[in-house]
Amino acid sequence: AQTVTQSQPEMSVQEAETVTLSCTYDTSESNYYLFWYKQPPSRQMILVIRQEAYKQQNATENRFSVNFQKAAKSFSLKISDSQLGDTAMYFCAFMKYRGGTASKLTFGTGTRLQVTL
Amino acid sequence: NAGVTQTPKFRILKIGQSMTLQCTQDMNHNYMYWYRQDPGMGLKLIYYSVGAGITDKGEVPNGYNVSRSTTEDFPLRLELAAPSQTSVYFCASSPGHQETQYFGPGTRLLVL
Numbered sequence: 001a002q003t004v005t006q007s008q009p010e011m012s013v014q015e016a017e018t019v020t021l022s023c024t025y026d027t028s029e030s031n032y033y034l035f036w037y038k039q040p041p042s043r044q045m046i047l048v049i050r051q052e053a054y055k056q057q058n059a060t061e062n063r064f065s066v067n068f069q070k071a072a073k074s075f076s077l078k079i080s081d082s083q084l085g086d087t088a089m090y091f092c093a094f095m096k097y098r099g100g101t102a103s104k105l106t107f108g109t110g111t112r113l114q115v116t117l
Numbered sequence: 118n119a120g121v122t123q124t125p126k127f128r129i130l131k132i133g134q135s136m137t138l139q140c141t142q143d144m145n146h147n148y149m150y151w152y153r154q155d156p157g158m159g160l161k162l163i164y165y166s167v168g169a170g171i172t173d174k175g176e177v178p179n180g181y182n183v184s185r186s187t188t189e190d191f192p193l194r195l196e197l198a199a200p201s202q203t204s205v206y207f208c209a210s211s212p213g214h215q216e217t218q219y220f221g222p223g224t225r226l227l228v229l
């Protein structure tokens with residue numbers, strides 16, 4: 001079974017600064033996908049970024065980028081130029097490749113990020 | 118675009134009561150999912166569906182039932198509510214089995 005670990009329950013960053021959220025996972029699979037989801041106080045789960053394990057290039061999405069280290073099974077999220085609207089719970093999630101059938105997401109326990117003035 | 122919608126937003130149930138959580142998506146996605154999120158935890162998969170008429174169990178299916186009669190709708194049924202089912206329930210959909218899942222706003226359920 002896959003496990004996802006987020007070792008930082010809470011983090012704080014000042015507006016306009018950069019912050020990195022950590023995520024490690026454990027799997028014996030070689031093909032899989034990794035995600036970061038954001039959950040603001042509204043509780044809506046919003047996709048931030050997605051990474052395919054077979055791609056060596058790190059995914060980026062505007063101010064959000066990842067550092068994917070496959071050998072180390074590490075998948076950290078970097079938020080640049082932090083904004084107040086980035087305040088949220090951030091979940092790292094894993095999806096293994098299963099040809100032809102549905103794949104469930106395995107979530108970490110989340111990191112609560114507070115962006116301050 | 119509506120995306121994934123869920124009703125109700127919040128509900129209080131007494132132990133032993135039953136209810137159905139509604140989920141509808143307008144993106145013509147074949148795959149739909151139900152997750153629950155307990156306080157301070159990540160989401161866990163309850164049931165999923167790969168298309169109309171096809172459903173299967175996830176990690177934590179006990180105490181729940183689902184049906185999928187149309188592509189758009191994927192209701193979750195609680196037959197005998199228990200305090201352990203107090204949680205926030207999320208419905209999600211995806212166009213394919215390896216595709217990104219898009220989530221609804223959640224239903225908060227309190228069983229007393």
